[in-house]
Amino acid sequence: MVFDKTGTLTTGEPAVEEVVILDSAYDQATVLRLAAGAERRSSHPIADAITAAAADSSLPSPTDFETIEGRGVRAVVLGKELLLGNRALLADHDVPLPDGLDRDDITQLLVAVDRHPVAIIGVADQIRPNAAEALAGLHRAGIDRTVMLTGDASPIALRVAKQLGIDQVEADLLPGDKVEAIKRLQRGGHRVAMVGDGVNDAPALAVADVGIAMGAAGTRAALEAADIALMNDDLTKIPHARAVARRSYRTIKENLFLGVGVVHVLGIVASLAGWTGLVQAAFIHLGPDVAVFLNSTKLLRVKLDR
Ligand code: ADP
Ligand code: MG
Numbered sequence: 095m096v097f098d099k100t101g102t103l104t105t106g107e108p109a110v111e112e113v114v115i116l117d118s119a120y121d122q123a124t125v126l127r128l129a130a131g132a133e134r135r136s137s138h139p140i141a142d143a144i145t146a147a148a149a150d151s152s153l154p155s156p157t158d159f160e161t162i163e164g165r166g167v168r169a170v171v172l173g174k175e176l177l178l179g180n181r182a183l184l185a186d187h188d189v190p191l192p193d194g195l196d197r198d199d200i201t202q203l204l205v206a207v208d209r210h211p212v213a214i215i216g217v218a219d220q221i222r223p224n225a226a227e228a229l230a231g232l233h234r235a236g237i238d239r240t241v242m243l244t245g246d247a248s249p250i251a252l253r254v255a256k257q258l259g260i261d262q263v264e265a266d267l268l269p270g271d272k273v274e275a276i277k278r279l280q281r282g283g284h285r286v287a288m289v290g291d292g293v294n295d296a297p298a299l300a301v302a303d304v305g306i307a308m309g310a311a312g313t314r315a316a317l318e319a320a321d322i323a324l325m326n327d328d329l330t331k332i333p334h335a336r337a338v339a340r341r342s343y344r345t346i347k348e349n350l351f352l353g354v355g356v357v358h359v360l361g362i363v364a365s366l367a368g369w370t371g372l373v374q375a376a377f378i379h380l381g382p383d384v385a386v387f388l389n390s391t392k393l394l395r396v397k398l399d400r
Contacts, residue, residue, distance in 0.1 A: 095237050095332075096276060096302065099244035099254060101291035103329075104219040106139050106311050110147035111200055116192055117212040125213040127153065129205055132169035132176040135159045138293065140203065141167075143217050144178075162186075164245040164268040164294055166203065177206040180247060182266060184211065198249035221254060228329035229258050235333050239284070243272045245294055272298040289332065292316025306332065334396075341396045349386040356382040 097103055113122045130148035133141035134156060145153070156169035156176075165186065166179015177187055181204065184191055189206045192214070196202070200216040229240060241262045244251045248265035255263045264275055276298050279286045288295070288302035292313035299305035300319040307320035310327045317323055324331055361378040364370045370378065 095232060095239070096241045096243055096279070096286055096288040096298075097260070098272075098288075098290035098293075098295045098298075099242055099246055099251060100219060101139065101293055101311055102289055102308055103225050103242065103254060103258060104221050106219065106291060106293070108139055108143040108201065108217045108219040110143050110215055111218045112216040114195065114214040114216065115212070116214065117210065120207075120212045122213075125205055125215070126150075128171050128174070128176055128207070129178050129203075129215060131171040132156055132159070132167055132178050135169075136161055136167050139219075140201070140217055144203075144215065147215075164271075174207050175209070177209070178203055178215075180204070180245075180266070196247075196249055198253040201246055201250055221257065222327075222329060224328065224330050226258050228332055229260065231330060231333035232336075233259065235336060241275075241279070243267055243275055243295070243298070245269075269294040269297060273301050276301050289329070290316060290320075292319070338393070338396045341393055345390055345393055348389055352382045352385050352389065356385075 100106055110126070113125055115122065115125070126144065126148040127150055130145045130150065131154035133144050134153060154172050156171050158170040160168045162168060162179065162183055165183040166177065169176050177183055177189065181191055184204050184206055187206070187209060189209050189211055191204070192211055195214060197216065200218045203215040203217060204211060205213045205215060232240065239262065240260045241264070242251060242255050242260045243264050245267050246265060248263070251263050251265040267275065272295050276286050276288060280303070285303045287304040287306060288298050289306040289308070290296070290299050291308040291311050292299065292315045296313070296315035296319040299307060299316060304322065305320035306322045306324060307316035308327045309317065309323040309325040322335065357379060361370075361375070364378065365375060
């Protein structure tokens with residue numbers, strides 16, 4: 095089972111925790127104001143966090159704006175070219191990267207002005223309170239591998255995975271890489287369920303054998319692409335839904351056996367052989383209906399394997 099990180103395992107409501115200044119010509123307020131100006135046209139949750147932190151009602155408007163998927167944004171604000179995003183974004187634009195500042199507890203957004211790094215904005219996102227419980231439940235229920243796919247940097251991805259007991263991590267992914275990762279698992283003979291919020295992972299939800307969307311925190315695209323929607327974003331409902339589905343499938347098979355086996359095979363043979371009178375025939379016809387009904391009521395109380 096595959097999980098997106100941001101917005102799925104975490105709440106997807108990031109908040110700015112700190113601003114590290116790299117170029118003393120800039121101060122915290124200026125950096126946040128420029129960054130928030132650049133993010134004005136972005137719908138990414140990170141954009142909301144930065145706008146909230148800038149706490150400025152008259153933000154500058156970007157004159158040129160571009161979203162770079164899975165990387166960040168590029169915009170011209172107050173006549174300056176701003177790059178705001180992860181390390182890959184800066185590397186792609188030949189901006190020299192500052193060393194030794196890696197963190198595994200927050201997402202670091204690098205800010206470059208006119209291709210020169212000026213600050214790092216640290217953004218923290220909370221792990222969903224019941225994510226660990228949901229993953230433990232899935233492992234107990236026999237899901238043999240859990241994988242996290244994320245566009246975020248690997249130090250923070252590894253830390254979240256460790257905290258939640260996730261077996262495998264792939265970080266720094268673009269939306270297309272997530273699709274590739276799912277296909278690779280499928281080629282390896284796995285049946286893949288993918289849980290995501292639709293921010294950069296809707297194609298992956300569509301490609302997976304079972305797509306599970308975060309219903310409330312997720313995007314419309316997630317709901318369209320997925321097979322199942324978790325309407326209250328409660329991850330612990332996943333092991334529960336899986337248990338109900340497996341039990342339903344077993345019940346359908348049992349009922350088919352009862353219905354077809356008893357009524358058709360036994361009943362027809364018995365009547366052809368002349369063993370049944372009217373009353374017996376009525377019992378053979380209706381008995382399995384009652385049995386099927388009673389068998390199905392067991393689905394009202396599906397227990398999770400513990
Ligand atoms: P995830 O796969 O964890 O949901 P995304 O693919 O949405 O993450 O984003 C990957 C990374 O790209 C983010 O961690 C961030 O560093 C950067 N990024 C994406 N969009 C923005 C944005 N609007 N502003 C700043 N950085 C962004
Ligand atoms: Mg996401």
